[in-house]
Amino acid sequence: MSAKPSDELGGSEEKWFGDDYERNGLFGSSTPSGFGELRDEFEPMSADGGASDLDRQFNQFQDDVKRPAVAMETASTAVDLLYWRNVKQSGGVFSSVLLLLFSLTQFSVVSVGAYLALAALSATISFRIYKSVLQAVQKTDEGHPFKSFLEVEIALSQDQIGKYADKIMLYSNTCMKELRRLFLVQDLVDSLKFAVLMWLLTYVGALFNGLTLLILAVICMFTMPVIYEKHQAQIDQYVGLIRTQVNSVVGKIQAKIPGAKRKEE
Secondary structure, eight states: OOOOTTOOSOOOTTOOTTHHHHHTTSSSOOOOHHHHHHHHHSOOOOTTSSOOHHHHHHHHHHHHHHOOHHHHHHHHHHHHHHTTSSHHHHHHHHHHHHHHHHHHHHSOHHHHHHHHHHHHHHHHHHHHHHHHHHHHHHTOOOOOTTHHHHTSOOOOOHHHHHHHHHHHHHHHHHHHHHHHHHHTTSSHHHHHHHHHHHHHHHHHHHHOOHHHHHHHHHHHHHHHHHHHHHSHHHHHHHHHHHHHHHHHHHHHHHHHSTTOSOOOO
């Protein structure tokens, strides 16, 4: 039985802190299995033969799930970039991000931001002057060269702001509850796992700084998906073996520590 974000009890037998939330859709898009069963059980019709209030609410929920086409399109574009569907586009984004991060290792954030702004302004001002001179010579009136971009609506609506604020609040509350559970040792095994992770991060921090880790993360983001796509069977096999060994070791340690064995739900 998986733990929900609002539960005050510990997780399941094989739970690494936070994994139950991923399986239950907190960081994904899965719907609890009991939701459909409850809806099938309670399906009254209104007096006029139309849909009931419960049915209308459920249909509204389905519409809300299907509505964010922009978010789905953005996710699809990100996947295409990471899997190098368009080599030129992915290469341009990858090289630009790496160039920016390497620049931050040599200069301050203020300097990098100022240089980028100056480069952009130099390009746009030069292009504007060039188009103005060209229109004067050819005696044409094509208007502002960036008119199409200036007319694009970039403001966020109140609905979008509220939606993103609700998501941020949900993740923040879940994170705070999880940290409270770990630091106050509600579950000894999870707190020990968290302590081991923090201990390993001390060695990582001694070897790399934040920018270096960010550069490595970007490189992994643009290389690991392609490698996994080409060698999925072999990688899954080795990952399964490692997971089995880790679960075996954790089980042995858990059996030897007094009070560390979880209560069966």
